[in-house]
Amino acid sequence: xxxxxxxxxxxxxxxxxxxxxxxxxxxxxxxxxxxxxxxxxxxxxxxxxxxxxxxxxxxxxxxxxxxxxxxxxxxxxxxxxxxxxxxxxxxxxxxxxxxxxxxxxxxxxxxxxxxxxxxxxxxxxxxxxxxxxxxxxxxxxxxxxxxxxxxxxxxxxxxxxxxxxxxxxxxxxxxxxxxxxxxxxxxxxxxxxxxxxxxxxxxxxxxxxxxxxxxxxxxxxxxxxxxxxxxxxxxxxxxxxxxxxxxxxxxxxxxxxxxxxxxxxxxxxxxxxxxxxxxxxxxxxxx
Numbered sequence: 001x002x003x004x005x006x007x008x009x010x011x012x013x014x015x016x017x018x019x020x021x022x023x024x025x026x027x028x029x030x031x032x033x034x035x036x037x038x039x040x041x042x043x044x045x046x047x048x049x050x051x052x053x054x055x056x057x058x059x060x061x062x063x064x065x066x067x068x069x070x071x072x073x074x075x076x077x078x079x080x081x082x083x084x085x086x087x088x089x090x091x092x093x094x095x096x097x098x099x100x101x102x103x104x105x106x107x108x109x110x111x112x113x114x115x116x117x118x119x120x121x122x123x124x125x126x127x128x129x130x131x132x133x134x135x136x137x138x139x140x141x142x143x144x145x146x147x148x149x150x151x152x153x154x155x156x157x158x159x160x161x162x163x164x165x166x167x168x169x170x171x172x173x174x175x176x177x178x179x180x181x182x183x184x185x186x187x188x189x190x191x192x193x194x195x196x197x198x199x200x201x202x203x204x205x206x207x208x209x210x211x212x213x214x215x216x217x218x219x220x221x222x223x224x225x226x227x228x229x230x231x232x233x234x235x236x237x238x239x240x241x242x243x244x245x246x247x248x249x250x251x252x253x254x255x256x257x258x259x260x261x262x263x264x265x266x267x268x269x270x271x272x273x274x275x276x277x278x279x280x281x282x283x284x285x286x287x
Contacts, residue, residue, distance in 0.1 A: 001016055001017065001018055001019070001024065001055075001058060001059055001060050001061070002016070002017045002059075002060065002061040002062075002063065002278065002282070002283070003015070003016050003017075003055065003059040003061065003062045003063070003086070003089070004016075004017065004063050004065075004271070004274055004275070004278060005032075005062070005063070005064040005065065005066070006065050006066070006096070006099050006269075006270050006271040006274060007031065007032040007033065007064060007065065007066030007067060007069075007096070008031055008033065008066070008067045008096065008115050008116050008117075009031040009033040009036060009067050009068070009115075009116040009117060009189065009191050009192045009195070010030075010031045010115070010116045010145075010192050010195060011028055011029070011030060011031055012028065012029045012030070012031055012032045012045075012066070013026075013027075013028050013269065013271040014026070014027045014028065014029065014049075014051075014052065015271060015274070015275055016055060016059065017275070017278060017279075017283065019283065020283070021275075021278070021279040021283050023275070025051055025055065027049055027051040027052060028049075029045050029046060029048070029049045029052070030045045031045075031067075031116070031189070031192060032045060032046070032064075032066060032078065033066065033067045033068035033069075033074075033189075033191075034066070034068050034069060034074035034075070034077045034078040034081075035067075035068030035069075035071070035074040035136070036068060036188065036189055036190075036191060036192075037188065037189065038188065039077055039080075039081060041188065042077070042078065042081045043081055043084075043085070046081070046082075046085055047085075056085055056086055056087065057086075057087060057088055058088075059086050059088070059089045060088070060089055060090070061089055061090050061092075062082055062086045062089045062090070062091045062092070063092050063094070064078065064082060064091070064092070064093045064094070065093075065094050065095070065096050065098055065099030065270075065274070066078065066093070066094075066095070066096050067095075067096045067115075067116070067117055069093050069094060069095050069096070070095030070096075070097065070134065075093050075095075078093050079091055079093045096113060096119070096270075097111065097113065097119055097120075097121045097128060097130070098128060099270050099271075099274055100112075100113050100239075100241040100270050101121070101123045101128060102270075102273065102274055102277040103241060103267055103270035103271075103272070103273025103274055103277065104239040104241060104264065104265050104267060104270075104273060105123065105237075105239060105264070105265070106125070106281075107125060108122075108123060108124050108125045108232070108236045109122075109123055109236045109237045109238065109239055109264055110122050110123075110227055110230055110232065110233055110236060110237070110238045110239065111123055111239045111241065112222070112226065112227065112238065112239065112240045112241065112245070113240075113241050113242050114143055114144060114222070114240055114241070114242040114243075114244040114245040114248070115144065115145060115241075115242035115243060115244060116144060116145045116146060116191055116192055116195040117134070117136070117137055117141045117144045117145075117146065117191060118140070118141045118142055118143050118144035118147070118222060118226065119134045119226070120132075120222075120226040120227060120229075120230075122230045122232050122236075129230075131229045131230060132225070132226065132229055136191070137190070137191035137194065140225075141191075142218060142221040142222040142225055142226065143215075143218035143219050143221065143222035143244065143248075144195070144244065145194070145195030145196075145198040145244060146191045146192075146194035146195040146198070147218055148195075148197070148198040148201055148214065148215070148218060148244075149193075149194035149195050149196065149197035149198045150194055150197075151214055151218070152169065152197050152198070152200060152201070152214075153175075153180065153194075153197060155214075156169055156175065161210065162208075162210050165208075165210060168200075169200060172200060173197060173200070198244070201214065201215065202243070202244065202247045202248075212251070215248050215251045216251045216254065216255060219248065219251050219252050219254075219255035220255045222255075223255050223256060223259065223261070227259075227261065228259060233259070233261060234259075234260065234261070236262070237262045237263065237264030237265075238256065238261050238262065238263060238264055239264035239265045239266070239267070240252060240263075240264075240265070240266045240267070241266075241267050241270050242267075242268070242270075243268055243269075245266050245267075245268075246266060246267075246268035249266055252266070
């Protein structure tokens with residue numbers, strides 16, 4: 001049995017597939033980003049899920065794809081955690097970009113992740129090429145949940161948010177300066193905390209002028225910095241993965257037009273595409 005996980009900073013989706021590709025288990029845990037979640041907390045978040053606990057000694061293969069797993073030290077930490085828990089399984093940990101690629105295409109293309117964080121790569125049909133290393137939520141992550149969350153907080157305090165929206169924002173969130181600073185500078189998972197504010201945009205009944213401008217500017221910045229850096233951008237489709245992309249399709253299309261880019265797929269949850277990929281390419285190989 002093969003356990004597949006697609007892990008972001010906010011949540012992690014898990015699917016257990018049988019030898020014939022049937023779904024035996026589908027569950028979700030809190031985010032397991034090893035770059036921002038302490039090691040003991042990684043253990044705790046997996047152990048608190050009774051579904052996963054029930055298969056710790058049953059899973060034969062554990063393939064984890066996750067945010068924060070693209071650099072050596074976080075990858076080694078998460079690999080150790082998973083191997084210690086799933087004691088009889090062969091464990092592999094890869095960055096979330098690989099899952100995004102498998103979910104979107106088997107052909108050459110540019111694949112972009114827009115979730116709690118953001119990232120991009122070029123897939124040549126066999127290998128991933130990433131021209132710009134991701135430096136995380138403080139320095140990069142254009143058009144991500146935490147990018148928009150930071151913009152909302154700044155606009156509120158700078159008085160750039162329209163008055164009616166300011167009142168709604170105040171009712172929905174604790175905007176006490178000390179609370180914000182505590183969560184950003186002292187508590188774990190500041191990126192997830194900041195991204196939670198972005199729900200104010202993406203759960204609104206309508207996209208007003210302020211939201212439209214905010215999203216459009218974020219998409220333009222992302223395309224300029226994380227798509228146009230690939231010379232192949234003009235010749236292959238550009239795919240987008242993640243909930244923010246799902247809710248922003250029109251703004252993405254508009255941001256791409258001046259650069260004559262081809263929009264590929266927009267996929268909200270990569271785990272569903274991963275299931276199809278494993279059924280088609282992995283389980284058949286195993287025979």
